[in-house]
Amino acid sequence: MTRKDSAHGPGASSAPAAPDEGVAHVGAALDYVTDAVILLAYDWKIEFVNVAFERASGRSREAVLGRDFWATLPGVMGARFDVEARAAMQSRTAHIYEEFNARMGKWFECRSFPCEHGLVVLFIDITTRKADELTRVDLEEKLMRIQRMESLGTLAGGVAHDFNNILAAILGHAGMMLDELPATSPLRGHMQQIKRAGDRARDIVQRILAYARGSSHELAQHRLRPLVEDSIGLLRSTLPATVRLTVDLHDDSVATVDPAEVQQVVMNLCTNAWQAMPGGHGQLTIALREVQFDVPHAFTIGRVAPTRYAELSVRDDGHGMGEDVIQRLFEPFFSTKPRGQGTGLGLHIVNGIVHAHGGAIDVQSRPGMGTLFAIYLPVTAGEGAPLDTAALTKVAEPGEGEHVVYVDDDPIVLLMVEALLKKAGYDVRTYAEPTECLGDVEQGRAPMQLLITDFNMPGMNGLELALAVRAALPRVPVIITTGYIGDELTDAADRMGGVAVLQKERSFEELVELTALALRGFPESRFLDTGLSPL
Template sequence: MSKKVQSSGAGAHPALADGVAQVGAALDYASDAVILLRRDWTIAYINVAFERGCGQSREALLGRGYWAAFPHLRGTRFETEAQAAMTAGLARIYEEFSPRANRWYECRAYPCDTGLLILFIDVTMRKSDELTRVDLEEKLVRAQRMESLGTLAGGVAHDFNNILAAILGHAGMMLDALPADSPLCEHMRQIKRAGDRAREIVQRILAYARGGTNELSKHQLRPLVEDSIALLRSTLPATVRLTVDLSGDGCIATVNPSEVQQVVLNLCTNAWQAMVGGHGHLHVALRAVQFDVPHAFAIGRVAPTRYAELSVRDDGQGMPEEVVKRLFEPFFTTKPRGQGTGLGLHIVNGIVHAHGGAIDLQSVPGKGTLFSIYLPIVDEAASLDPAALVKVADPGDGEHLVYVDDDPIVLMMVEALLRKAGYDLRTYADPRACLDDIEAGRVTVQLLITDFSMPGMNGMELATAVRATLPRVPVIITTGYISDELTSEADRLGDVAVLQKERSFEELVELAARALRGFPETRFLDSGLAPL
């Protein structure tokens, strides 16, 4: 049977007391914090590392009650684990984050004759490495799981955009042609509204498939959030009380402005839709925060630096844990059939992470939800000269354009659109027939506009072949899906613009005017925006 070690009181053996003193002196050289507690929870001993960590002297702490000296530990795992070790007489080893110290600790609580010895080992760097590894593993798993879905989404979106281009284009031209008092106008507006909604859904699918490749630049976040709130107020039910606290004047981040506004509108819309009967309180806030150690959130992690914290809080129904775990998956929705695509929060998640940020999600069933978006803060915002955004599109004046598209419905719509704008247009459904006429000199070409995805020869191949005959002709390629490869090829060929096909009615005429003027870059470079 092992013998118990006597305490170092007045009756202790001198050699033993000397040994205890030497152990205490040695512990002062340890880098880990050590505290010895008596059974009544008074402090019997602390080493130098503990003094440094808590910011209090040994003389001020010895003999004091542990919980009186450190009341902030009450109700945390630091208390429950220590109580369990003292009561059961069994060692407890656990890890916990200390908000006050801003550090992660591995805590080892050992019961002893005196009471309880607790060792605090700083494992902040190790936790950071673990978070990085876990984050990379999760990203790899998600990438592998979603790769095939992304390919499918891109293909579906490309085909659907051809249909949308025709629907929106013909609806727009009908609205322009009909008298203002025609009963058909409202029907055409409803068709256009439905088309716009479909286009928004397709853009979400494309954003998912594309993985976020938009150009980013420095912007003040507060004006972007204010603009989003202004748009939100027009759609927010009167039964929802909206409060806003935008104190983040110094929140400058490298972002895509439209995507930031998409995040705000999406989160706010989800928030008020989660309120029972559409009644509740919605609060939006923006502020700058500083993280000194890595923090893990619901999805991803953030490194130690300054962040802009955009928070959206509601007092709606809240969500159970099993829903929270799946909330950012594509096509997952808790809304009734036909009322949600399940893409909104997935796109929000993709946008935030593409901007180097993270999301913290807290939700309690019956009490509401808090989304906190964290975006890294940068030093200064890029200057943006609104006067540089001068519209350069003028009506056509008989310029010779060639348009190529194998889809007859889209071909008819674009032909009517460009002829109405004043251009002399020649159309082709077969790219090879177009190329033959150009090579033979049977057609005059000042601007080539071509669809990208066509059988036998795609739009980029046609543009390259035409440039062999007409090396200076500008080109516009329309496509339902703008890939990185297509953008790179367009840059390599030069004087080539790529246009989302479903935006043909709104943008093609203006883009054609710019192309005929050699794509004047001053429209973009003076404003800080990227040229096409």
């Protein structure tokens, strides 16, 4: 049986569509395109628009076809379109550009192509793409800000090392002068002022370090009032003179907290508060009180249980916020400040800290009515454990000529500590170079019952020197002084055993006492009496 080809089969030829029919097919197809399309004749008559253009312009096809574009749709796609479209029509070259349409709140990529009939213009909605690009750029900028913040911590550590050397020398010499001056000397008042100024500088450096570098999340029982007072002390040096500060700290509750993180919460909230004041003028109030909740309660962030909480509040009379802003306040990188003036991380960090402490955050604000942040931290019945310096002083018995080696590359501090320890009755040998000290130890030229060394030194740091000395003298006790006590150093000292770490700028107040403890093998009972911990 022979198969006959069908008239509609693959091999059949079909007659071309009529011109009007072809145009109709193209127009119908363009109505399915989601981007707006318009065809303009040489005389600017509108010959075709698709459905997407009708939606974008808000004008029906019947209302615009055959009409003059400039009279019918003036400024419909923005001022730049008018310029680019005329240029494309006149030059007979394609023009492609991007423009934001404020009426629609969208970004469009406009493509004007000259054709046989005039000009075809395609409007592609690129709003999502532009948002992604802006988000990427914004995230890159914020990442750079975070990296700069981390660099600030590193820089603060380096500056603190040099500055603490200076402070240690100032405080040490001032203390020794006060010990030598008779009670009736007119110089005592001047020396006391020098010491007070040095103490203040020391506190500021430590606060900056705690804020810039942070600390590991080590929780312990602390009284909240001294921690808040300490934060306010740092705040006063940064607060504009036009801000009136009111402090109302009635509560003396004890909570299980990380002191550095409590300080960070106070600083972040207070900084945001005064920056929200018009022109930096306004009232800032910091309060601390204890509250009792009888039933569970939900706040802006977190919930509280039926128990006692410490309420730390920061109130300002600044611009205030609407509910839409409050809902996003604690998102990472969200900021109401102008670009370049905020990282958007401050409140996100506050949220993380409060959550880690089992607390909650309440925010009350209205535009033009100021803002109140309230932080709730669960309190404990225990007592904080401040350092008992009086107990520490009890162990400072006069030295009996014990051999102490002190190593520090700073000659000013070296002379001060040498004088301090000699005055306390010790036989002191000093070195400015750790390698020179190690060579004498290995050759038996440096009798040593105790090694005291600075941590930050070129070539070999104090921990490396202590390890090398221990190879020759395995049981020698060690004291390492440093401007900033970090977790890595304390962990390494703990692993070595028989090693204590001392903040360098406290050398005058504590080094003699700590030396006495070290030469007695760091007796555990003595450490517990003073509130210190054996390393």
